[in-house]
Amino acid sequence: MKDQWTDRLSEYVDGELAASERTALEAHLTACAGCRTTLDALRRVVARAQALDDRPPTADLWPAIAQQIGVVRRAVRGRPARRRFSFTVPQLAAASVALALLSGSAAWLIMRRGMVAPPAVGATDTAPLLVNASASASDRRYATQVADIERALERGRGQLDTVTVRIIEKNLGIIDRAIRDARSALTADPGNAYLNLHLAQEMRRKLELLRQAATLAGARS
Amino acid sequence: MLMTLATLATLALQQQTDTTIPVRAGARLEVSNFGGDITVKTWSRSAVRITADYSSRDRIAIEATDQVVSVKSQGRRGPSRVVEYDITVPAWMALALSGVYTDISVDGAQGEVTAETVEGAVKVSGGAGTVSLKSVQGDVTLEKAHGRIDLSSVNESITATAVSGDIAAETVNGDITLTQIESANTEANTINGDITYDGTIQDGGRYRFSTHDGDLRVSVPERANVAVSVSTFNGDFNPCFPVQLTGKSKHRFSFTIGAGSARLELESFGGDIKICRPGMLTKDKHKDHDEDHEEN
Numbered sequence: 001m002k003d004q005w006t007d008r009l010s011e012y013v014d015g016e017l018a019a020s021e022r023t024a025l026e027a028h029l030t031a032c033a034g035c036r037t038t039l040d041a042l043r044r045v046v047a048r049a050q051a052l053d054d055r056p057p058t059a060d061l062w063p064a065i066a067q068q069i070g071v072v073r074r075a076v077r078g079r080p081a082r083r084r085f086s087f088t089v090p091q092l093a094a095a096s097v098a099l100a101l102l103s104g105s106a107a108w109l110i111m112r113r114g115m116v117a118p119p120a121v122g123a124t125d126t127a128p129l130l131v132n133a134s135a136s137a138s139d140r141r142y143a144t145q146v147a148d149i150e151r152a153l154e155r156g157r158g159q160l161d162t163v164t165v166r167i168i169e170k171n172l173g174i175i176d177r178a179i180r181d182a183r184s185a186l187t188a189d190p191g192n193a194y195l196n197l198h199l200a201q202e203m204r205r206k207l208e209l210l211r212q213a214a215t216l217a218g219a220r221s
Numbered sequence: 222m223l224m225t226l227a228t229l230a231t232l233a234l235q236q237q238t239d240t241t242i243p244v245r246a247g248a249r250l251e252v253s254n255f256g257g258d259i260t261v262k263t264w265s266r267s268a269v270r271i272t273a274d275y276s277s278r279d280r281i282a283i284e285a286t287d288q289v290v291s292v293k294s295q296g297r298r299g300p301s302r303v304v305e306y307d308i309t310v311p312a313w314m315a316l317a318l319s320g321v322y323t324d325i326s327v328d329g330a331q332g333e334v335t336a337e338t339v340e341g342a343v344k345v346s347g348g349a350g351t352v353s354l355k356s357v358q359g360d361v362t363l364e365k366a367h368g369r370i371d372l373s374s375v376n377e378s379i380t381a382t383a384v385s386g387d388i389a390a391e392t393v394n395g396d397i398t399l400t401q402i403e404s405a406n407t408e409a410n411t412i413n414g415d416i417t418y419d420g421t422i423q424d425g426g427r428y429r430f431s432t433h434d435g436d437l438r439v440s441v442p443e444r445a446n447v448a449v450s451v452s453t454f455n456g457d458f459n460p461c462f463p464v465q466l467t468g469k470s471k472h473r474f475s476f477t478i479g480a481g482s483a484r485l486e487l488e489s490f491g492g493d494i495k496i497c498r499p500g501m502l503t504k505d506k507h508k509d510h511d512e513d514h515e516e517n
Contacts, residue, residue: 030481034468037450037475040427040484161322164339167358167376171393178412178433181490185454194452194473198490202433205412209375209393212357216339 009039041197142203149210156217168213175209178202238273242285249315249333252292252308255300256322258341263312263329275304312347324359334366342377360395378414396435404428405483411435415492419502422447424482431488439487440499446479449496452488461497 008017012025029035157165182199189195244267252259257275264270269290273281279301284291292308294301300321310316315333318325325336330347334354337343342359345352348366355361355373360380363372367385378395381388385403390410397409402420409416410431417438418430422445430437436456441447451458452473468475487494495502 032468036448036484037473037486040429040450040486161340164357171375174394174413178490181433181454185490189471192472194488195454198431198433198452198488201410201431202412205393212375216357 009035009042012039013042037193041193146206146210149207149214153210153214153217156214159217160213164216168209171209172206175202175206179206236274236277238271238275238281238283240283241268241270242283242290243268244285244290244311244314245287246313248286248288248290249317250290250292250308250310251317252306252319254294254304254306254318254320254323255296255302257294257303257305257320258324258326259306259308259318259320261308261310261316261318261327261330263314263331263347264309265311267311269311269314270309272307273304276302278302279304315350333368361392379409417502419499422483422485424480426483428484429486429488431486432492433490434492435489436492437487437489437494438502439485439494439496440502441478441485441496442499444479445483446481447483447485448475448477448481449485449487450475451494452486453490453492453494455491456489456493459493459495461495461501464496 008021008025012022017025029039160168179199179202182195182202186192186195186199246267250261250269252261271281271283271292273292273294275281275294279294279296281304282291282293282295292306294304296302312329312331314330316327316330316335318327318334318336320338320341322340323338324341325338325343325345327334327336327345327347330345331349333350334345334348334352336345336353337355338359339356340358341356342362343354343356344360344362345354345366346364348363348368350368351371352363352366352368353371354363355371356377357375358377359374360377361372361374362380363370363384364382365384366381368387370381370384370386370388370390372379372381372388372390374392374395376394377392379390379392379397381390381399381402383401384399387406388399388402388404389408390397390399392411392414394413395411396414396416397411398415398417399407399409400417400419402418403423404420405423405426406428407418407420407426408429409418410429412433413435414432415435415438416430416432418428419440422428422441424446426447428439428447430439441449449464450473454472458474464476464478466474466476487496
């Protein structure tokens with residue numbers, strides 16, 4: 001599902017196409033469902049990246065609860081200027097996972113250092129997104145980040161209510177099953193864009209839930 | 222000029238508090254609890270009435286300024302035990318409510334509402350502007366709200382009825398049911414649950430519904446202009462009306478209704494996807510994870 005316009009979609013999203021090219025691409029989009037789907041995926045990744053920029057992990061999870069149980073809200077550094085994000089089609093799924101990894105890293109930094117993490121998106125300068133969602137390097141990084149947060153969560157486990165722990169473990173299991181399903185399906189159909197994005201989404205979801213649980217545990221320790 | 226009211230009322234060794242504080246337009250209410258419910262109702266007075274029932278070992282701290290009325294419960298050593306709040310506020314007042322073992326209920330709000338709990342349900346009627354409701358173990362229910370809506374649970378369901386605006390709903394293990402929705406931008410995703418959307422498909426709007434192990438049921442009005450993308454790995458696609466597929470691959474296909482200015486993405490890894498006309502959506506679950514919930 002690749003045509004002459006596919007690699008121009010990133011420029012289109014960034015508003016870098018000439019007027020004539022933009023018009024031609026928009027005409028093409030009306031007839032090319034694949035391009036529309038790719039464009040939507042690209043916009044989602046960009047939107048998620050921008051959301052990370054605007055909402056560092058220090059503030060997005062249960063701050064009021066943390067405050068209630070004795071954790072002082074950490075100062076939030078001023079918002080950096082928005083960055084633009086350009087991706088080629090093969091980078092899309094990888095970008096989603098990489099952004100999830102960066103979020104996880106930020107959460108881990110917060111827990112470890114008790115300080116504000118650097119803007120997650122800025123880390124893209126040193127963390128290239130040119131990886132495949134199912135590539136081993138990406139998998140290793142993801143596994144490392146998950147393991148880091150799991151260790152932090154394990155240390156704070158005693159602070160959580162047993163019911164809460166059970167619920168979190170149950171839902172992590174549900175997410176893991178979804179990840180396994182997606183990986184298995186990708187083995188049979190590695191080029192499937194939907195499966196790549198689906199896998200990336202579920203991997204992101206796991207990191208978010210771990211982050212949420214670790215924040216709760218940290219807040220109550 | 223009204224002087225800033227700054228009072229700290231520490232009411233210890235009592236089992237009930239009942240106090241009323243005048244507030245100015247634009248003030249917000251912040252309530253932070255550990256265990257026990259927070260119930261908020263509205264009235265026409267420019268005042269906040271706070272009633273609380275609690276153990277004599279706990280205390281309630283109320284601070285009020287022109288901008289904020291803050292209510293916190295504290296124990297002698299660490300978190301308080303069970304504090305039951307019943308609070309009445311002006312309808313316009315913004316609300317920020319949080320708890321741990323807490324059910325949160327709001328009725329009649331006309332301002333922003335933020336409600337977060339860990340083990341408990343969140344149920345809100347009303348709200349405008351930013352409405353953000355979150356729970357880990359508890360149903361999240363919203364009705365008659367408009368604005369930027371953010372609904373999140375982990376192990377329970379999300380329901381929104383008669384809601385308008387930009388809507389995001391996410392859970393892991395639960396259904397998401399959105400009915401009587403007026404929105405140009407809605408996204409809902411779950412892993413183990415069904416998603417139902419019965420609402421508008423506006424020109425230029427964006428709608429995305431995704432589940433891993435559940436069914437999708439989405440209404441598409443007859444005169445909608447929408448480009449639809451359907452992705453499923455193990456499920457079936459069942460439209461209630463004829464569609465002309467324009468792009469088709471092994472697990473993904475698309476079609477356009479009308480001019481196609483809106484985008485509708487439907488994704489279910491293992492479940493079926495059904496589109497019907499508004500009001501025709503029926504609930505025929507393939508998987509019943511209620512039993513799973515009951516085990517908890």
